Amino acid sequence: MIGPPGGGGMEMLLARGGRRRRPPSTVPDSGLTGPVDIPEPEPEAGPKDLKSRLTRMWVNVSGTVRGLPKVAKLTWQASPFLTITITVVTLLSGLLPTATAYIAKLLIDSVVAAIQGHGTKSAIVGVALFQFGILVLTALSQALTTYGQSLLQERMTLTIRHQVMDHASKLHLSYFEGSASYDMLRQAAQEAPTRPLSMMNSALGLVRTAITFGSMIALLVSISPLLALVALVAPIPAFISQSKYGARAFWLTLMMSPLKRRMDYLSSLVTTDTYAKETKLFGLGPYFVDRFQRLGQVFYERQRKLTRKRSVSSTSWGLLSTAAGSAIALYIALEAVGGRLTLGDLALYTAAAASVQTSVQGLFTAFSGMYENNLYLDTLYRFLGTKPEIVAPPEPRPLPSTVEGHIEFEEVSFTYPGAPEPALDGVSFEIRPGETVAVVGRNGAGKSTLFKLLCRLYDPTGGRILLDGVDIREYDPVELRRRISAMFQDYVTYQGTASENIGLGDLTHLVDRERIEESAKRAGADERIERLPSGYDSPLGRWFDQGVSLSGGEWQKIALARAFLREAPILILDEPTSALDAQAEHDLFSRLRELSEGRTTLYISHRFSTVRQAERILLLEHGKVAEYGTHDELMAAKAGYADLFTLQAAAYLDEAVS
Numbered sequence: 001m002i003g004p005p006g007g008g009g010m011e012m013l014l015a016r017g018g019r020r021r022r023p024p025s026t027v028p029d030s031g032l033t034g035p036v037d038i039p040e041p042e043p044e045a046g047p048k049d050l051k052s053r054l055t056r057m058w059v060n061v062s063g064t065v066r067g068l069p070k071v072a073k074l075t076w077q078a079s080p081f082l083t084i085t086i087t088v089v090t091l092l093s094g095l096l097p098t099a100t101a102y103i104a105k106l107l108i109d110s111v112v113a114a115i116q117g118h119g120t121k122s123a124i125v126g127v128a129l130f131q132f133g134i135l136v137l138t139a140l141s142q143a144l145t146t147y148g149q150s151l152l153q154e155r156m157t158l159t160i161r162h163q164v165m166d167h168a169s170k171l172h173l174s175y176f177e178g179s180a181s182y183d184m185l186r187q188a189a190q191e192a193p194t195r196p197l198s199m200m201n202s203a204l205g206l207v208r209t210a211i212t213f214g215s216m217i218a219l220l221v222s223i224s225p226l227l228a229l230v231a232l233v234a235p236i237p238a239f240i241s242q243s244k245y246g247a248r249a250f251w252l253t254l255m256m257s258p259l260k261r262r263m264d265y266l267s268s269l270v271t272t273d274t275y276a277k278e279t280k281l282f283g284l285g286p287y288f289v290d291r292f293q294r295l296g297q298v299f300y301e302r303q304r305k306l307t308r309k310r311s312v313s314s315t316s317w318g319l320l321s322t323a324a325g326s327a328i329a330l331y332i333a334l335e336a337v338g339g340r341l342t343l344g345d346l347a348l349y350t351a352a353a354a355s356v357q358t359s360v361q362g363l364f365t366a367f368s369g370m371y372e373n374n375l376y377l378d379t380l381y382r383f384l385g386t387k388p389e390i391v392a393p394p395e396p397r398p399l400p401s402t403v404e405g406h407i408e409f410e411e412v413s414f415t416y417p418g419a420p421e422p423a424l425d426g427v428s429f430e431i432r433p434g435e436t437v438a439v440v441g442r443n444g445a446g447k448s449t450l451f452k453l454l455c456r457l458y459d460p461t462g463g464r465i466l467l468d469g470v471d472i473r474e475y476d477p478v479e480l481r482r483r484i485s486a487m488f489q490d491y492v493t494y495q496g497t498a499s500e501n502i503g504l505g506d507l508t509h510l511v512d513r514e515r516i517e518e519s520a521k522r523a524g525a526d527e528r529i530e531r532l533p534s535g536y537d538s539p540l541g542r543w544f545d546q547g548v549s550l551s552g553g554e555w556q557k558i559a560l561a562r563a564f565l566r567e568a569p570i571l572i573l574d575e576p577t578s579a580l581d582a583q584a585e586h587d588l589f590s591r592l593r594e595l596s597e598g599r600t601t602l603y604i605s606h607r608f609s610t611v612r613q614a615e616r617i618l619l620l621e622h623g624k625v626a627e628y629g630t631h632d633e634l635m636a637a638k639a640g641y642a643d644l645f646t647l648q649a650a651a652y653l654d655e656a657v658s
């Protein structure tokens with residue numbers, strides 16, 4: 001039926017189904033260049049004999065059914081009352097079509113009886129009233145279902161989004177930095193909130209249709225077992241064609257279609273604000289639009305072929321079903337003429353045959369809906385089941401109220417998950433309390449990684465990091481991070497007021513205006529903030545409230561102010577002045593001595609004029625400590641640091657001379 005095992009999730013399906021139709025080329029399938037007929041994964045990669053098809057179908061069915069209790073739990077968590085209401089109404093409404101068909105038969109029979117003179121008008125009125133009652137019930141059940149579903153949808157969305165956010169906030173950094181896990185998080189956040197209800201609806205739809213189906217068959221058996229058998233057999237051809245093409249359509253319409261994903265990416269390149277500047281500058285707009293169009297044509301062509309095949313097949317198989325149905329209708333009509341069946345039986349059969357056929361189709365649609373939803377939900381459950389890797393030990397060592405800030409790296413090595421080589425390799429050095437150390441090195445030398453390890457965003461794969469003589473893994477990571485003020489290279493620009501942007505650096509001072517202004521002054525951000533239309537209360541960024549757009553350097557000063565708000569014993573700054581002008585940089589570093597008074601400070605910088613102001617300098621090369629000492633010591637050593645320093649100084653000198 002539809003692809004391999006239901007419980008396996010999308011990545012597995014993709015990986016297992018990734019059969020290529022053309023030989024691998026040197027051009028990657030990014031969609032930006034190269035051939036546009038990017039192959040779709042083949043869902044049906046397994047053997048095609050009947051036995052294995054049946055086995056696969058069974059695995060899919062059981063996998064999907066196993067997903068149901070969890071879904072029921074989620075809907076129950078969202079609202080027990082609505083869950084019960086919808087379930088009861090759905091089950092009841094399964095019987096309504098059969099009741100409707102049966103009443104139509106009663107009505108016709110009583111009319112015929114009255115015409116023939118052996119029936120009464122009051123009997124007809126009775127049946128008509130009964131029919132009215134059933135119709136009212138049908139309308140009410142539909143209204144209740146719609147009402148309950150829309151309320152439950154809101155509740156479910158809130159519940160699941162809350163669960164996803166809560167869990168994401170506890171997860172370790174590597175989860176966000178790995179592409180597969182990040183994909184899973186995005187899918188859980190975007191798709192999952194609507195899926196459980198959809199799954200629940202499909203499941204209830206399945207049960208409702210099964211009830212209708214079963215009761216119709218039972219009704220037919222009561223008239224003529226042969227009729228029941230024919231009604232049951234006639235829709236089979238239509239069912240076969242449904243199941244064959246339904247699976248393929250599911251694959252093509254699913255977001256995971258590689259072709260469609262690339263189209264979405266191309267579309268985002270031309271419609272997203274952050275890309276607009278570069279797309280315009282390089283004149284990429286028309287190129288991306290053209291690529292999109294060409295990929296779109298291939299996608300459309302595939303859809304067209306599939307739709308054509310599907311409709312030809314379902315129409316021809318469906319005709320077979322119709323022919324069988326019509327033959328039986330004729331047979332019953334003749335039987336009715338012969339007086340062996342009533343006119344009501346004829347009406348009932350016609351209604352029942354149509355209903356059974358629709359039910360078969362409904363069963364298939366409901367099941368494939370459940371299957372698809374289950375795939376998404378599988379991602380949600382796996383996401384919610386991921387355990388945070390960096391957690392406090394069972395009995396964390398309490399951090400002293402006055403941390404000295406004595407830092408030691410002992411043979412620290414670290415390799416990013418899945419990376420071929422270590423980012424840090426046997427790094428050892430010591431920073432005395434209150435000392436200021438500049439970390440330098442080429443791009444990719446491991447500087448930012450060193451900071452991430454110190455903040456315990458990752459744990460070393462070898463060696464240990466000590467704070468005041470204790471391995472940082474013995475502390476509660478939350479407590480440890482409270483002792484660190486940090487600014488990373490890719491700091492956040494919060495879409496909030498200037499005051500909030502700084503206040504978020506320490507939640508205990510979120511609205512402490514005095515402290516916030518003091519931090520802004522330290523970072524050199526005060527002057528700009530005071531010039532804003534509403535000063536510290538001015539919204540920044542353009543997402544909400546039409547805030548003010550700041551320049552790169554102005555944002556960086558705000559981010560610095562945020563780091564300075566927290567008066568922690570350890571201060572970590574990753575390229576704090578990369579976006580600042582020369583004057584602002586000079587001002588900051590002249591203040592840094594004062595700012596770092598009594599704190600252990602580490603900063604990364606590529607500008608050697610600022611680096612030399614540090615008490616000691618750590619030069620990293622390919623993840624190893626190459627040199628460590630004062631500026632004078634490293635200059636005297638005439639090695640790596642001296643070379644880099646001289647190189648940069650010479651460039652400035654050349655400028656000055658020319």
Ligand SMILES: Nc1ncnc2c1ncn2[C@@H]1O[C@H](COP(=O)(O)OP(=O)(O)OP(=O)(O)O)[C@@H](O)[C@H]1O
Binds near residue numbers: 416417419443444448
């Ligand atoms: N999240 C990550 N996953 C895998 N590898 C990473 C990740 N982050 C960094 N790396 C790799 O680790 C190495 C060290 O990166 P790091 O960011 O520490 O360098 P850096 O010295 O700070 O460089 P730069 O001066 O460019 O900021 C690089 O080779 C990089 O490719």
